[in-house]
Structure formats: structure tokens, C-alpha cells
Amino acid sequence: QKEVEQNSGPLSVPEGAIASxxxxxxxxxxxxxxxxxxxxxxxxxxIMSIYSNGDKEDGRFTAQxxxxxxxxxxxxxxxxxxxxxxxxxxxxxxxxxxxxxxxxTRLTVKx
Amino acid sequence: xxxxSQKPSRDICQRGTSLTIQCQVDSQVTMMFxxxxxxxxxxxxxxxxxxxxxxxxxxxxxxxxFPISRPNLTFSTLTVSNMSPxxxxxxxxxxxxxxxxxxxxxTRLTVL
Numbered sequence: 001q002k003e004v005e006q007n008s009g010p011l012s013v014p015e016g017a018i019a020s021x022x023x024x025x026x027x028x029x030x031x032x033x034x035x036x037x038x039x040x041x042x043x044x045x046x047i048m049s050i051y052s053n054g055d056k057e058d059g060r061f062t063a064q065x066x067x068x069x070x071x072x073x074x075x076x077x078x079x080x081x082x083x084x085x086x087x088x089x090x091x092x093x094x095x096x097x098x099x100x101x102x103x104x105t106r107l108t109v110k111x
Numbered sequence: 112x113x114x115x116s117q118k119p120s121r122d123i124c125q126r127g128t129s130l131t132i133q134c135q136v137d138s139q140v141t142m143m144f145x146x147x148x149x150x151x152x153x154x155x156x157x158x159x160x161x162x163x164x165x166x167x168x169x170x171x172x173x174x175x176x177f178p179i180s181r182p183n184l185t186f187s188t189l190t191v192s193n194m195s196p197x198x199x200x201x202x203x204x205x206x207x208x209x210x211x212x213x214x215x216x217x218t219r220l221t222v223l
Contacts, residue, residue, distance in 0.1 A: 043214040
């Protein structure tokens with residue numbers, strides 16, 4: 001069975017620091033990868049997608065992909081208390097583009 | 112992206128009853144997905160609903176328990192049948208747009 005693994009945390013960082021979230025996946029054929037943010041009591045919100053090896057930056061967020069090592073990470077620079085949420089890594093599994101989600105990493109940014 | 116609404120947003124139901132959850136999208140989409148998120152857990156795919164054909168269920172989920180309708184390209188329903196307390200969960204509808212998935216606000220179900 002295809003797996004998506006994340007450290008469930010919790011991960012706590014001080015305000016202004018860099019938060020680093022990691023994800024590994026088992027299917028070497030995976031071509032696209034997604035990071036979702038989920039605030040407590042809310043539904044997941046897509047924040048980053050990455051398809052190629054290397055880094056992809058969007059504001060304070062950087063996604064990093066290494067297909068050879070089968071890991072994808074999300075860096076959050078200048079972390080803010082409003083970044084406190086659970087971050088979910090997702091990888092499409094089937095031909096219908098249905099997603100397999102990791103367990104999620106709960107991030108707390110302390111003022 | 113897509114704007115997705117779900118009804119009801121939450122419900123409290125008695126054991127043995129059924130609840131139908133509605134999902135409406137603001138644009139036509141081929142695939143709609145139903146997920147379950149149990150308390151403190153990640154998302155688990157229940158089924159994929161393609162308009163005009165029967166839904167495809169994931170391992171551990173069956174049509175008798177979770178019948179799905181997909182009458183057109185903007186609407187789907189998920190029914191949770193013969194509910195038990197173990198069905199207490201958040202049920203999420205999602206759609207795929209240009210290979211990215213977007214989620215509805217979810218339906219929080221509590222079964223007593």
C-alpha cells in the first residue's frame with residue numbers, strides 16, 4: 001500500500017523562526033506533491049504544490065522536493081502565531097487524482 | 112480553484128438512523144471525492160464519484176453503508192447509513208481542478 005509519512009509532532013517554534021516540516025512517500029512513480037494547512041475545526045486549505053525536484057518559493061513558504069530520496073518538505077520562514085495549524089502532506093494515488101494524506105504535523109508558533 | 116458548500120454543517124444523530132450530506136460546487140467538475148476525518152486523525156478517502164457512473168469505493172468502505180449519488184457535474188450526496196457512534200467524524204467533499212484538490216467546509220457528524 002502506498003504510504004505518506006509525516007512526523008506528527010507537535011512542532012513548536014518561536015515567532016520569527018523557520019519551521020521545517022517533512023514528509024516521505026513510498027511510491028517512486030509519484031509526480032506531484034501538495035501541502036495543506038488545516039486550522040482547528042476547519043477544512044484543509046491548499047498552500048503549496050510542487051512537481052519538480054528542487055525548491056519552490058511562495059512568499060514565506062518554500063516547498064522542497066527530492067524524488068531520489070522520496071521526500072518533500074515545507075519551510076515556513078519568519079513564522080507567525082497565525083501559522084499555528086496542522087500541515088498535511090498529500091500525494092495523488094490513483095488515476096482519478098485522489099489524494100493520500102499523511103498524518104499531519106501540528107505546528108505551534110509561540111509569540 | 113472552486114467554491115464548495117456542504118449541508119448540513121453539523122448534525123447530531125441517533126444510532127441506527129441515516130444522514131445524507133449534500134455537496135455543491137460552483138463550477139462543473141468531473142471528479143468529486145468524499146473523505147472522512149475522525150477526531151485527531153488525518154483524512155481518509157471514502158469514495159470517488161464520477162458523474163454518470165457508480166462511485167468507486169476505497170478498501171474498508173462499502174456502498175451499502177455509504178451510498179453516493181452524483182446526478183450532475185456540480186452536485187453530489189453522501190449518505191451515512193445505519194449509523195453507529197463509530198461513524199462520528201467530519202465528512203469532507205472535495206473536487207479536483209487542474210490536478211489540485213479543494214475541500215468543502217465539512218460536515219461534523221456526532222452519533223449518539
